[in-house]
Amino acid sequence: MSLSSILWALWYILPAYVANGSPVLVGGGRPIDGGRKWRDGKRLLGDGKTWRGFIGGVAFGTLTGVVQYFLTPGFYGDLKTAVLLAFLLSFGALTGDLIGSFMKRRANLPRGAPAIGLDQLGFLLSALAFAYPVMSLSSGQMLFVLIVTPFIHWGANYFAYRMGWKSVPW
Numbered sequence: 001m002s003l004s005s006i007l008w009a010l011w012y013i014l015p016a017y018v019a020n021g022s023p024v025l026v027g028g029g030r031p032i033d034g035g036r037k038w039r040d041g042k043r044l045l046g047d048g049k050t051w052r053g054f055i056g057g058v059a060f061g062t063l064t065g066v067v068q069y070f071l072t073p074g075f076y077g078d079l080k081t082a083v084l085l086a087f088l089l090s091f092g093a094l095t096g097d098l099i100g101s102f103m104k105r106r107a108n109l110p111r112g113a114p115a116i117g118l119d120q121l122g123f124l125l126s127a128l129a130f131a132y133p134v135m136s137l138s139s140g141q142m143l144f145v146l147i148v149t150p151f152i153h154w155g156a157n158y159f160a161y162r163m164g165w166k167s168v169p170w
């Protein structure tokens with residue numbers, strides 16, 4: 001695979017990364033599950049999934065797509081496509097994140113406990129699936145993004161931990 005197709009793959013997926021990373025900075029407040037429990041007596045999603053994090057993440061991710069369009073209009077064709085793609089990548093990423101937390105709670109893992117694989121790739125697979133109908137990566141590019149995202153995710157989380165934004169480095 002060429003270097004340029006690798007760089008375009010990272011450019012394509014960037015809104016999903018911003019959407020997934022920004023709740024750490026903008027999240028908080030009322031949890032999406034409203035404190036409700038599932039029939040197993042555990043929380044539906046937990047206090048780590050908030051409305052402010054979800055909506056803020058979708059907003060920043062979508063905004064990223066607007067900025068990307070003005071930097072590389074040719075990649076998207078038109079602004080509408082760029083915005084729709086960024087919205088679907090962001091909404092997909094954060095929906096995948098919620099599904100991941102739902103699964104973690106069912107597996108009796110407390111908020112913030114690591115779930116290797118799910119934490120690093122759940123949001124990504126969901127983002128790719130939501131965005132697929134609008135614009136998609138080649139299979140080689142998808143494979144590349146799937147391989148590098150766990151490393152970027154770990155790097156970003158470690159960075160956020162060192163900055164004091166997160167209490168755990170994962």
Ligand SMILES: CC(C)=CCC/C(C)=C/CC/C(C)=C/CC/C(C)=C/COC[C@@H](COP(=O)(O)O)OC/C=C(\C)CC/C=C(\C)CC/C=C(\C)CCC=C(C)C
Binds near residue numbers: 020025097
């Ligand atoms: C390849 C190796 C070994 C290392 C890579 C090192 C690397 C790429 C470091 C990135 C450092 C960096 C710029 C981090 C962003 C800071 C940040 C906000 C991190 C928060 O990460 C939280 C984490 C939450 O994950 P979880 O919910 O799944 O547990 O999110 C992971 C983040 C990513 C997968 C994406 C990485 C982030 C970016 C490429 C840029 C994201 C930019 C923002 C979030 C800023 C937007 C915020 C606002 C308010 C505008």
Ligand SMILES: Nc1ccn([C@@H]2O[C@H](COP(=O)(O)OP(=O)(O)OP(=O)(O)O)[C@@H](O)[C@H]2O)c(=O)n1
Binds near residue numbers: 028045054110112
């Ligand atoms: N929809 C979201 C997603 C994340 N966050 C914030 O971002 C932090 C890190 O996100 P994440 O690692 O996904 O949550 P965890 O606290 O690890 O919870 P879980 O075990 O459910 O993944 C959360 O603690 C929370 O402060 C938020 O407010 N709203």
Ligand SMILES: [Mg+2]
Binds near residue numbers: 113119
């Ligand atoms: Mg976590």
